[in-house]
Amino acid sequence: MKVGIIGCGAIANIITTSIVPEDNDIEIAYFFDKDIERAENLASLAGGVAALDFEDMVDNVDLILECASPASVKEYAPVILGKGRDMIIMSIGAFMDTDFYTEVLKIAKENNAKIHLPSGAVVGLDGIKAVAKFGLKEVNLVTRKSPKSLGKDIDKEEVLFEGKASEAVKEFPLNINVAATISMACNRDIDVKIIVDPKVDRNVHEITAKGDFGEFKTTTMNYPCAANPKTSMLAALSAIRLLKSFNETISVGM
Ligand SMILES: NC(=O)c1ccc[n+]([C@@H]2O[C@H](COP(=O)([O-])OP(=O)(O)OC[C@H]3O[C@@H](n4cnc5c(N)ncnc54)[C@H](O)[C@@H]3O)[C@@H](O)[C@H]2O)c1
Incomplete structure (x- = not known):
């Protein structure tokens, strides 16, 4: 190929x-x-x-x-x-x-x-795709980023965004790939929270999915690429x- x-x-x-x-x-x-x-x-x-x-x-x-x-x-x-x-x-x-x-x-x-x-840059899409059409009731994504990665100098965590993925894309266009991928995997506009957190030094993505199948949570703690700290190795x-x-x-x- x-x-x-x-x-x-x-x-x-x-x-x-x-x-x-x-x-x-x-x-x-x-x-x-x-x-x-x-x-x-x-x-x-x-x-x-x-x-x-x-x-x-x-x-x-x-x-x-x-x-x-x-x-x-x-x-x-x-x-x-x-x-x-x-x-x-x-x-x-x-x-x-x-x-x-x-x-x-x-x-x-x-x-x-x-x-x-x-x-x-996230794990858990296999599960989301499997349950998407079978009683999936809730999917949400919480993304935590370090103050450094966002050019901020703060010592307490701060919620930068809370809303639908389609809105997040307008405010954080460079950080939206994960939310967009999850939304496409389950064909719905998922709930997204973006937090700047001084306790993390990586991009952390937590997915929670609940429905008739039960519930799962995944946490991905990414190391950045050396050449571009905004991009995760994964x-x-x-x-x-x-x-x-x-x-x-x-x-x-x-
Ligand atoms: N799906 C995911 O989970 C995920 C994760 C990380 C990054 N990404 C996305 O992947 C893309 C690449 O990431 P990266 O870290 O390699 O970025 P990068 O900035 O290191 O490299 C991007 C390259 O693309 C070139 N480029 C940009 N726009 C172009 C255009 N219109 N025509 C031709 N060349 C163009 C730039 O000159 C640069 O060399 C970004 O859009 C990023 O948001 C997706």
């Missing part, structure tokens, strides 16, 4: 340096970034090609892995899916725009293209797992 990457930052670096061709014949061949130097650096590290022409890249691959920004999803996904190419999308917050989501789904269906959303690792899962004979825990 030939892959092109959009966005050659922290996530792309981890993925590219962790995938070898023996991994299910995955070849990360093209690198595209609005900062061409970043594309060239990663391409030379990986033995690939820095793409100068976006559409050329799309024409030459089986799948595009987006790890750039929600704006890049809005700009490029319709073109990629319109050419019948599959996508892995990291900037899942883009799909909180329901009109855009509907349009993209239509394009993907019409062109027989698949969209894959990795679990990203997010990149989840995309690697997803890439490797294509064509596997046995799927576990899907």
Whole structure:
């Protein structure tokens, strides 16, 4: 499988340096970034090609892995899916725009293209997907961030946001991927609380789900990527797992 990457930052670096061709014949061949130097650096590290022409890249691959920004999803996904190419999308917050989501789904269906959303920086989506249509009554997410990660200097915890995921995306667009992913996994606008907490030095995500099945809680305490403290290591690792899962004979825990 030939892959092109959009966005050659922290996530792309981890993925590219962790995938070898023996991994299910995955070849990360093209690198595209609005900062061409970043594309060239990663391409030379990986033995690939820095793409100068976006559409050329799309024409030459089986799948595009987006790890750039929600704006890049809005700009490029319709073109990629319109050419019948599959996508892995990291900037899942883009799909909180329901009109855009509907349009993209239509394009993907019409062109027989698949969209894959990795679990990203949180655990527990397997359970949420399993119970989503079977009496799921409540899902909420509490995200705790360190004052440092938000550029704040405080010594007491402070609730920054409390409301629906669709509202959180407007106030914290860069921190919304986890809330967006959970919302999409259960097809509802989940309740979100974002807390700045001097007691934590990592991004912590607590999910609670209750329903006819019972109840579960998951806590994910993420270490950040060295190259981008806003991004959790687990997010990149989840995309690697997803890439490797294509064509596997046995799927576990899907
Ligand atoms: N799904 C999740 O759980 C999850 C977790 C962490 C990060 N993310 C998202 O993944 C994306 C990448 O994260 P990162 O830490 O690698 O970011 P990064 O800032 O380290 O790298 C992003 C790269 O994309 C490039 N870029 C941005 N917009 C572009 C555009 N329109 N066209 C071409 N290139 C563009 C930038 O120049 C940069 O090199 C972000 O949108 C981030 O919010 C998702």
